[in-house]
Amino acid sequence: MSDQKSKSMLKPLLEFGPVVLFFVAYLKLKDEVFQIAGTEYSGFILVTAGFVPLMVISTLALWKLTGHLSKMQIATLVLVVVFGGLSIWFNDERFFKMKPTMIYLLFGGILGVGLMRGQSYLKVVMEEALPMQQEGWMILTRRLCLFFFGLAVLNEAIWRTQSEETWVYFKTFGLTAAMFAFFMAQSRVFQTYGIEKEE
Template identity: 65%
Template sequence: MSETGKGWKTALELGPILAFFVGYLLLRDRSFILGGTEYSGFILITAAFVPVLALSTLLLWRITGTLSRMQVVTLVLVVVFGGLTVWFNDERFFKMKPTLIYLIFGAILGIGLLRGRSFLRMVMGEVVPLDEEGWMKLTRRFCLFFFALAALNEVVWRTMSTDAWVNFKTFGLTAAIFLFFMLQGRLFREHGPSQD
C-alpha cells in the first residue's frame, strides 16, 4: 500500500472517533426535540456516528480491498447498539458497546487458545512476524487484555459521568492499546525473525 493509501487508512480508522468526540463537545449540553421527543446531544451524535462509521468502513474497504474481522464485528455492534441507543433514547446501550466488543474479541481468542491455535495470528500474521510460541504468548496476553478493557469500560461508564466516559473512550482506551503494544517489545524481540 502506498504512503497516501496508508494515510487515508489511518484517517478513516481514527476520523469517526475524533468526529464523535468533537461533536459530543459541541452538543453535550444541548437537547433537541425531534418528532415530539427530546434527545440529548449525546444521542444525536450517536445517531450521526453510525452512518459516518459505516461510510468510513466502506471507503476503507474500497481503498484496501479488505476488512479485518475485527472491523466488521465493530461495525455491526456500532450499528446495533447505536441503533438501540437512538431507538430507546438511552445512552447506556452505546456505552455498553465497547464492553461487548472486548468480550467478544477476548472470547474468540480464548476459544482459539483452548484449541491450541492463535486466532490473533490469522488477523495480524502479515503485519507482525513471530514464531509459533510468540504468537501463543501474544494471544494469551491479548485475551487477558481484552477482558480487562471490558471490565474497565463497565467500571467507567457505570460509576463516572458521560464526559468522563467519552474522554476514556476516545483517549484512555487508545492510550491503553498503545501502551499494551509498547510493553510487548521484549516478546517481539525474542520471538521475531532472527537478525544476522
C-alpha cells in the same frame, strides 16, 4: 503524490476520523437538548445518531480503498450499528456505552476459544505484519485475551460509576492509549520470538 502514498494517508483518516468527529461533536452538543417529533434527545444521542452512519460510510470507503476488511473491522461496525441503533431507538445512551464492552468480550472470547484449541487466532490476523515463533504468538495471545477482558470490565466500571463526559474521554483517548501501552509492553516478546523477514 503517488497513489500508494494517498492511500496510506487516507487509511488512518478513515479509521480514526469518525471517532475524532464524535468527540468534537460531543463537546459542542453535550449540554444541549433537542426536540424532534415531540421527543427530547440529549446531545449525546444526537451525536450517536450522526456517528453510526459516518462509521458505516468510512468503513465502506476503507473497504473500497484497501480492497478488504478484517474480521475485527466488520465485527466492530456491526456492534456500532446494533448498539448505536438501540441507543437511538430507545433514546437511551446506555446501549452505546456498552458497545466497547461487547467488542472486547467478543475479541477476548474469540482468542480464548483459539487458546483452548491450542491455536493462536491472533497469528492468523497479524502473522504477515509481525513474523514470530509459535511460542511467542501463544504468549502474546494469552496476554491480549486477558487484556481484552480487562478492558471490558474497565469500560463497565467507567460508564456505570463516572460521568458521561468522563466516559467519552475514556473511550476516545483512554482505550487507544491502553492498547498502545499494551503492545509497547510486549517488546520483550517481540525481541525474543521475532523472526526477521528474508529480503
